[in-house]
Amino acid sequence: MARTIFKDNKGRTLREGERQKDDGRYEYRYRDIYGIMRSVYSWRLTEADPQAKGKKHCKCLRELEAEIKKDLHDGIDTFLSKKVTLNERFDLYMKSKINLKESTALNYRYMYDKYVRDTLGRLNLADINKSKMTTFYITLITEKGFQPITVDNVHTVLNPVFADAVVDDIIRKNPCTKAMETVRAMPGWNDPHKIKGMTCTEQRKFVNCMLSNDCFSRWVNVITVLLGTGLRISELRGLTWDDLDFEGDGCIHITKQLIYRKWSDGKCYNKVKSVKYTASERTIPMEPKVREALLAEKERQKTLPHRNIVIDGYSDWVFLNRYGLVLSPKSVNDAIDSIISKYNAAEKEKVSNEDEKPKLLPHQTNHMLRHSYCTRMIEKCCEPNSGIDVKIVQYLMGHNDAKTTLDIYADVHEEFVKQTMSRFAGEIYLG
Numbered sequence: 001m002a003r004t005i006f007k008d009n010k011g012r013t014l015r016e017g018e019r020q021k022d023d024g025r026y027e028y029r030y031r032d033i034y035g036i037m038r039s040v041y042s043w044r045l046t047e048a049d050p051q052a053k054g055k056k057h058c059k060c061l062r063e064l065e066a067e068i069k070k071d072l073h074d075g076i077d078t079f080l081s082k083k084v085t086l087n088e089r090f091d092l093y094m095k096s097k098i099n100l101k102e103s104t105a106l107n108y109r110y111m112y113d114k115y116v117r118d119t120l121g122r123l124n125l126a127d128i129n130k131s132k133m134t135t136f137y138i139t140l141i142t143e144k145g146f147q148p149i150t151v152d153n154v155h156t157v158l159n160p161v162f163a164d165a166v167v168d169d170i171i172r173k174n175p176c177t178k179a180m181e182t183v184r185a186m187p188g189w190n191d192p193h194k195i196k197g198m199t200c201t202e203q204r205k206f207v208n209c210m211l212s213n214d215c216f217s218r219w220v221n222v223i224t225v226l227l228g229t230g231l232r233i234s235e236l237r238g239l240t241w242d243d244l245d246f247e248g249d250g251c252i253h254i255t256k257q258l259i260y261r262k263w264s265d266g267k268c269y270n271k272v273k274s275v276k277y278t279a280s281e282r283t284i285p286m287e288p289k290v291r292e293a294l295l296a297e298k299e300r301q302k303t304l305p306h307r308n309i310v311i312d313g314y315s316d317w318v319f320l321n322r323y324g325l326v327l328s329p330k331s332v333n334d335a336i337d338s339i340i341s342k343y344n345a346a347e348k349e350k351v352s353n354e355d356e357k358p359k360l361l362p363h364q365t366n367h368m369l370r371h372s373y374c375t376r377m378i379e380k381c382c383e384p385n386s387g388i389d390v391k392i393v394q395y396l397m398g399h400n401d402a403k404t405t406l407d408i409y410a411d412v413h414e415e416f417v418k419q420t421m422s423r424f425a426g427e428i429y430l431g
Contacts, residue, residue: 008045018045018061024052026061030068040064071172081126081170086161087117089125089170093161103259103273110262111157115140125162125171133158133179141183155180197372200379202361203227209343216342219335221293221300222319222327226366228290230373230397233329233366234259235280238272239318244294250286254398258311258326270326272312280398294318332366340364370397374405 007013008020019027025041032038043052044060051057090112094105112121120128120136140146140154155176162174198206210216210223226236234257243253257275262268275281286294297318305324308315319327340361347358364372377393394402 012045014045015065018065020045028061028065028068030072032072040068081165082124084125084170085121086123086125086128087121089165090116090121090161093164096164101273101276102264103261106261106264108157111153115154116158125165128162128175130173130175130178130182133175134182137179137183138186151183196362197368197370197375198362198364200376203372203376205343206339206361206364209346210339213339213342216335216339218300218322219332219339221297222332223336223339223369224293225290226332226369227373228287228293229284230370230377231284232257232276232280232370232398233332234273235275235398236319237317237327237329240314241298241316241318244318246286246291246295250291252284252286252290254280254282254284256314258317260328270311272314275398277398277400279395279400282395282398284396329366336364336366336369373397378406 005013006019008026009024014020017029019029021027021041025043026045027039027041029037029039040061042058042061042064043055044050044058046062047060049060094100094108097105100108120132123132137151137155140151141148159174159176159180162171162176165171166174207223207227210220222236225231226233229236229252231252231254235254238256238258239252243255245251245253254275256272258270259273260268260270263271301320304320304322307324309317309320309324309326311326317326321327321331340363344358344360347360351358374393374397377388377396378390380388381390381393390402390405394405397405399405
């Protein structure tokens with residue numbers, strides 16, 4: 001049976017599924033991947049048609065039709081992508097991630113609710129393309145003054161939401177991927193994952209400044225353990241005395257972490273949680289200096305106010321502040337800042353010549369000390385007959401794979417390259 005031929009008000013023959021309504025709008029009717037009849041509309045039939053006066057700019061019907069046919073051919077749910085918002089998709093994604101640690105899930109929700117939900121989150125998935133994502137990321141930097149690490153954290157939350165939508169055939173491409181590549185290629189972008197620890201010389205200056213100033217004496221044990229073990233600050237805070245085995249050479253058993261943050265009940269407090277990854281549960285041999293620091297800390301606690309701090313059934317914490325309370329990450333960072341400020345102030349005073357630049361220590365945090373530890377261990381790998389390889393360093397760091405150890409935590413400093421190459425001078429055959 002021959003189909004009925006329809007024409008528009010300009011006398012143009014319309015294709016199968018196309019109609020022109022009484023108000024002048026063009027309609028294309030089709031069945032989606034589930035066989036349900038759907039419609040899309042436009043005020044223009046072809047790209048050559050002018051935009052309708054007083055109407056919102058829109059794609060022409062033939063362009064929408066071509067996109068729909070391509071999506072139907074590839075099994076993409078075009079209709080759903082135009083109806084589901086990013087907010088709805090994020091909420092669905094979070095419900096499906098039942099294995100996420102509570103702290104990780106809370107971080108994801110916090111980042112999303114603070115930076116995405118009331119802006120990009122209100123758009124339909126079909127309306128979010130690479131250009132919109134790029135603009136969103138750049139706006140966070142240029143208008144809100146975000147640091148690369150914050151933008152990268154937002155991307156970490158959004159990327160898997162779009163990736164899941166691609167897997168579910170709701171959208172064709174993940175707009176986050178190319179958008180983040182564009183942002184990372186911008187001038188002045190610093191890779192937030194490439195945190196620079198200290199060089200060997202900088203670390204020596206840092207430690208010597210700490211040891212030579214009595215005002216830092218109460219921080220010596222904490223910082224010595226951080227630099228000598230590479231522990232995460234949450235792992236260090238989570239140490240209890242039964243985690244330490246001083247027999248023989250001694251070792252530290254990492255089995256838990258102590259985290260302070262706002263939890264799902266809206267309150268901020270300390271909570272004992274399992275280690276970050278399965279690989280993070282490990283046993284670290286004590287360096288002699290680390291052993292001394294831990295024993296010294298045990299003696300120091302005898303002078304502190306006695307408080308039986310019980311958190312989730314655990315007590316006898318290894319590191320306490322001067323009030324006998326569990327250590328806070330901020331106080332450790334403040335102590336590191338003070339040591340660096342002390343050293344840099346003294347260094348500036350030494351330089352009398354205006355043309356001479358003082359060799360200042362870079363900004364550091366407790367997490368950056370972990371990077372310094374990893375870098376020292378990788379440097380040991382390069383020494384002949386050291387007996388240390390990358391897999392050992394990966395274990396000590398508590399990483400799931402060596403790629404994280406090498407690509408994110410270990411730094412190659414110019415100072416070390418020069419020292420290493422000087423040992424091999426003349427050993428490369430050049431004819």
